[in-house]
Amino acid sequence: MITIYDIAKRTGYSPTTVSKVFNNYNDVSVKTRGKILDAAKEMGYLPNSHARTLMTKKSWTIGILFNEPSGVGIRHPFFNGVIDSFKKTAEAEGYDLMFISDNIGGKSSSYVEHCRFRSVDGVIVIMADRKDPGLQELLESGIPCFLLDFESSQAGTICSDNINGSFLAVQYLYELGHRQIAHISGGTDTFAGQQRQLGYEMAIDRLKLKRREEYITGGGGFFSVESGYEAMNRLLDLEQPPTAVLAAGDNLALGAVKAIRNRGLQVPEHISVIGFDDIEAAGLVYPGLTTIRQNVQEMGSRAAQMLIHSIETVRAPESVVLPVELVIRDSCRAI
The missing domain is CATH 3.40.50.2300 (Response regulator)
Structure with missing residues (x-):
């Protein structure tokens, strides 16, 4: 089994520096980080999640709250695309994803209880019901949240124009x-x-x-x-x-x-x-x-970046509006 000590020996850097790279410390240069990650990939290194959690005091898990009322769910191409883009960006930063509900093992619970039970570091809220009291409780809980297609002064938001x-x-x-x-x-x-x-x-x-x-x-x-x-x-x-x-x-x-x-x-x-x-x-x-x-790709990626930034730093909620464009095909004509 490959360890950080093996990577340190291969690259010539100290085990401490190697550890900092895998735990996303920002005091490591881009060049050094690149060499260590390249070596880790070549050697087939997989970081121990339990050790990483103990060291960083984080679960490295992001919750997805998706409560879309139509029943179509993530089969809708828009939501599917946003979640896929969010997933790729979050995973590239070392985070796992899990869906959050108000039911754990058949027992009713709040979103906050579920988040704390699973020790998630933050939550992306997609298509939530603005009348849901559980959402307001979540926004007031202190758990970093980011909202898609929503208005809020309590969390970061992103939407198209x-x-x-x-x-x-x-x-x-x-x-x-x-x-x-x-x-x-x-x-x-x-x-x-x-x-x-x-x-x-x-x-x-x-x-x-x-x-x-x-x-x-x-x-x-x-x-x-x-x-x-x-x-x-x-x-x-x-x-x-x-x-x-x-x-x-x-x-x-x-x-x-x-x-x-x-x-x-x-x-x-x-x-x-x-x-x-x-x-x-x-x-x-x-x-x-x-x-x-x-x-869609930009929306999911930006949402992940901004949520992760709010998890890792203390920052005020930020709202982003992405530009849209008219795509002309054949369903309209001049009269």
């Missing part, structure tokens, strides 16, 4: 000649849904278009294909249906396209559709879905 994304979409449709632009909302119970609807409303007002309440609709599901399908059918039943639709998520947009086709209409010949997220399916369907792209 949802407002500007919707604005870009409506502006693009306006430039194509559309004046009757509807919005399939993801609902105002979520931060992203609220912000994207706000961006739509701001664009309608700024472009001096008539605001029509019946042009803002959602379904019973949460950012789902079924919800988009139901909402689009309501829009098509209007006396004056829209000529273009901004959906607050790509799954909503795909459901809208299905509803349009089931009415014997075509996209974009009869109705233009824009989504939000740029999931993989957006570029695979026909016609290709014009959408607002979120940088």
Whole structure:
């Protein structure tokens, strides 16, 4: 079994310096760190987690609180991509991940109890219910937390520029000649849904278009294909249906396209559709879905970096808003 003493002998550095590298001390130069890590990799060294925990007083474990109400869970491409990117960055820094719930072994408990039972060093909160009292307890517990798509003064947060994304979409449709632009909302119970609807409303007002309440609709599901399908059918039943639709998520947009086709209409010949997220399916369907792209990899990686920084140093909560971009494909046309 390879030990730090073997690596010290191979590299010529002291066992103390080798130990500091594996425990992420910041008083080791980049050059020295690189040589030690290269040697460790060549020799097949695996650090002893128990010894590392005793030395650093840390568990080297990050909790993931994922409480998404639709039941889709991490199967949704957006959440899957964020968690995958977060995982890669956290693991590169030596951290393991585990999911946090309010149930341990069939016994009801709080998130805080679970976190303390597992001795996690910090928690990334993804798609939490803002009405959940357990979340507020967690934020007040002193355990380092970082929130995705959320507003809080008690923890660091990261999100895409949802407002500007919707604005870009409506502006693009306006430039194509559309004046009757509807919005399939993801609902105002979520931060992203609220912000994207706000961006739509701001664009309608700024472009001096008539605001029509019946042009803002959602379904019973949460950012789902079924919800988009139901909402689009309501829009098509209007006396004056829209000529273009901004959906607050790509799954909503795909459901809208299905509803349009089931009415014997075509996209974009009869109705233009824009989504939000740029999931993989957006570029695979026909016609290709014009959408607002979120940088999923950047979001997950930045969230991991910032949470780890808050675990390892004392710092005030920081909020980051990532830029988005309009991806033009074939689901919109000029009129």
